[in-house]
Amino acid sequence: MQALWMLLAAFLFxxxxxxxxxxxxxxxxxxxxxxxxxFGVGFLWWVTRARGVSLRTTVPAMHVWRxxxxxxxxxxxxxxxxxxxxxxxxxxxxxxSIWIAAFLLGGAxxxxxxxxxxxxxxxxxxxxxxxxxxxxxVLRPTIAPEQLIGALVGLLSGVTSALAYLQVSALSKVGExxxxxxxxFSLGAVLAGALGMAFVGISPWHGTAAxxxxxxxxxxxxxxxCMTRAYASGATLVVANLQYSGIVFAGIYSLTVFxxxxxxxxxxxxxxxxxxxITATVLREHAVPHAPAxxx
Numbered sequence: 001m002q003a004l005w006m007l008l009a010a011f012l013f014x015x016x017x018x019x020x021x022x023x024x025x026x027x028x029x030x031x032x033x034x035x036x037x038x039f040g041v042g043f044l045w046w047v048t049r050a051r052g053v054s055l056r057t058t059v060p061a062m063h064v065w066r067x068x069x070x071x072x073x074x075x076x077x078x079x080x081x082x083x084x085x086x087x088x089x090x091x092x093x094x095x096x097s098i099w100i101a102a103f104l105l106g107g108a109x110x111x112x113x114x115x116x117x118x119x120x121x122x123x124x125x126x127x128x129x130x131x132x133x134x135x136x137x138v139l140r141p142t143i144a145p146e147q148l149i150g151a152l153v154g155l156l157s158g159v160t161s162a163l164a165y166l167q168v169s170a171l172s173k174v175g176e177x178x179x180x181x182x183x184x185f186s187l188g189a190v191l192a193g194a195l196g197m198a199f200v201g202i203s204p205w206h207g208t209a210a211x212x213x214x215x216x217x218x219x220x221x222x223x224x225x226c227m228t229r230a231y232a233s234g235a236t237l238v239v240a241n242l243q244y245s246g247i248v249f250a251g252i253y254s255l256t257v258f259x260x261x262x263x264x265x266x267x268x269x270x271x272x273x274x275x276x277x278i279t280a281t282v283l284r285e286h287a288v289p290h291a292p293a294x295x296x
Contacts (some may be wrong), residue, residue, distance in 0.1 A: 005230035006242040012223035014249035016216055017086050018257060023212035024082030027203045032078050032216060033071065034193025039217025040186030048179050055183060059174055066167040066181065067188025073160035074189060075196070076153045083150025085260040088138060090250035091270050092154035094243070094277060098131035099162035101280040123283060131276035137269025178228055241281055244274045 023032055048055055057063060073093075080089040139151050171181050227243070247270060254260040 003230075003242055005226050007245055009223045009226035009230060010243055010246035011249050012219045012226060014086075014090065014246045014253060016219035016223065017081055017090055017250055018253050019212050019215045019219065020078055020081045021086055021258070023209070023216060024078070026206060026209035027213070028196075028200055029075050029079040029082065030193045030196025030200060031203060032193075032213070033075050033189050034197060035213040036074070036217050036220055037071075037186045037189025037193055039214075040221055041183065041190055043217075043221050044179055044183040044186060048183060051179065053177050053179050055180055057176065057180060057184070059171070059176065062167065062171055062174070062176075063181070063184040064188075066164060066171060067185050067192075069160050069167060070164040070185045071189045071192040073157050073164055075192065076157035076160060080150050080154030080157055083147055084154060085254050085262065086258060087247065087251040087254040087260065087262070087270065088151075088266075089154050091138060091247050091273055092135070092151070093157045093161060094247055095131060095135070095155070095158035095273060096161035096165055097277040097280040098128060098273070099159050100165065101131075101283060102128045103162065103166070123279070127276050127279045127283065131273055131280070134269045134272030134276060137265050137272065139269075182224060241278045244277055247274060 020032060027035075045055075047053075077089065077093045080092060083089075084092075135155070168181060172178070230242075251267075251270070254262075
C-alpha cells in the first residue's frame with residue numbers, strides 16, 4: 001500500500017504543476033505561493049487541532065530557516081513551471097536528491113581530504129556527475145534563449161529544495177512532528193508571498209481564472225498527506241524512489257495537455273536524472289536510515 005500512496009502523491013504533485021502552469025497566465029509566482037500557503041495554513045491548523053498536536057515549538061529559529069529556504073524553493077519552482085515545459089521544470093526540481101549527494105560529497109572532501117574522500121565516495125561522485133550530465137542533455141536541445149532564466153531558476157529550486165530537506169531532517173531529529181513543520185512552512189509561504197506581492201503588485205482577478213488557485217492548495221496538501229502516509233508505512237527506500245514517477249506523470253501531461261515536444265536526447269537526459277536521483281536516494285538511505293519525506 002505504501003507504494004500506491006507514493007504513486008498517488010506523485011500524481012497529485014504533477015497535477016498541481018498543471019494547475020500552476022494555467023494559473024501563472026493570470027497570477028505571478030508570489031501570488032501563487034501566497035494562496036498555496038494560505039490554504040495550507042488553514043488546513044494544517046485544523047489538522048493539528050483535530051490530532052491534538054500543539055503548534056508551540058522550542059526551536060523557532062530552525063523553523064525560520066526551513067521556511068526561508070523552503071519558500072525560496074517553492075517560488076523558484078513555480079516560476080520555472082510558468083516559463084519551461086512542465087516535464088523540464090519538474091525534473092529540475094526533483095534534482096534535490098542529486099544536490100544532497102553533492103553536498104555530502106563536498107562535506108567529505110572538506111572533512112577527510114580530497115584523495116581519501118574521492119576513493120571512499122566514488123559511487124556518490126559518479127552519481128553527481130551523471131545527474132549533471134542529465135541536466136545538460138535535458139536543457140541543451142530543449143531550452144530556447146528566452147527560457148534560459150527559467151532554466152537557471154529551475155536549477156535553483158532544486159538546490160534550495162535540497163537545503164530545505166536537510167533542515168526538515170534536522171527538525172525530525174529534534175522531535176518536531178511533521179504537521180507542525182509543514183504548518184510553519186506554509187505560514188512562511190504566506191509571509192513571503194505577501195512580501196513579494198508588495199513589490200511586484202497584485203494581478204486583477206478575471207472571471208474564473210482564480211479558480212485555478214483552489215486546486216493548487218488542495219493538491220499540495222493532499223499530495224503531502226499521501227507522501228507522509230507512504231513514509232509512515234515503512235519500506236522507506238522503495239517509497240523514496242517511487243517519487244520520481246512524478247516526472248513521468250509530468251511528461252505525460254506535457255505531451256497531452258500542453259503539446260510540448262522534446263527530442264530523444266532530452267528524454268534520455270530525464271531518464272539519466274531519474275536514475276541518478278534513485279542512486280542518490282539509495283546512498284542517502286544507507287547513510288541516514290528512515291529519513292523524512294520530501295516536499296513539493
